[in-house]
Amino acid sequence: MPCSEKIVQWMHDYLDGDIQKEEEQQLRSHIQQCEACREHFYALKKTVAFVENVSHFTPSDDFIKKVMYNLPREKRRVRWKRWFTHHPFLTAASLFLLLSTSSLWAVWQEDNEFSFSKQEHLIVQNHTVIVPKGKIVEGDIVVRNGDIKIEGEVHGNVTVINGHKYLASAGEVTGQIEEVNEVFDWIWYNVKRVGYNIAKTLTK
Known part of the structure; x- marks a missing residue:
């Protein structure tokens, strides 16, 4: 990222x-x-x-019109079946997205346990993760079902899921700070994370 x-x-x-x-x-x-x-x-x-x-390949103005005119008309059911047959990747991706969204919704409804990524220098008090003043935490921090209070420095991203962030005047985060408090935000957060991992794999 x-x-x-x-x-x-x-x-x-x-x-x-x-x-x-x-x-x-x-x-x-x-x-x-x-x-x-x-x-x-x-x-x-x-x-x-x-x-x-x-973009260098430009068809004639009436190319699409001629092609569509010469195509035989099909029943709607046949057209849908043909589309799914010719686009297996998009079909699989759509089905995967639907199932993933359903699963993430269920997890959001059931997952109320407080958790956080384990890094050096972090302090926990009453479901609040604290980055102490004068301390530097390396790497991304993810806090679920709790809050985070940043008084020191975080060299990475900070994500708070179903909680709140508190940034002191002396606190500093080199990456992005994101609060995810709605189910759709949480689903989008997971979709972005999966998409980033896939893109990173493809670009290697």
């Missing part, structure tokens, strides 16, 4: 040709040091190159 929205915006500005020279230098310097951002940037460049190559 890219480090911040600012880095991602610089990537988009670079690909659109709108990036400032100073921002481009910072982006290049960051990409050389951050493997996740470098992989994301190269994946974006591949996508842009693919779209640009495809």
Whole structure:
């Protein structure tokens, strides 16, 4: 996952040709040091190159009209069956998404247990995870069914599921801070996490 929205915006500005020279230098310097951002940037460049190559093939204005006119009409049931037959990946993906959403809904309804990712320097008091002042926690922190109070530094992302975050004036988080307190937010959080893992596997 890219480090911040600012880095991602610089990537988009670079690909659109709108990036400032100073921002481009910072982006290049960051990409050389951050493997996740470098992989994301190269994946974006591949996508842009693919779209640009495809856009060179332009059919005639009446091509689609002629093709549709010459196609035999089918019953609606046959059309649906043919669509599912010719798009097995999309069919499987849709079914997987439906089943996953149902499962996540059930888990959200039943999972009320307090839990958190185990990292050094974290303190727990009454279902509240505390990052002490003057301490640095490395890596992403995920807190379920509880709160987090950040007084020190977190070098990673912070996600609070069914809880709240409290950031002290001296607290600092280098990544993103996200609160997931609604079932649809939680489903979307899991979908993004699965999608990121799949994309990371494909770009290797």
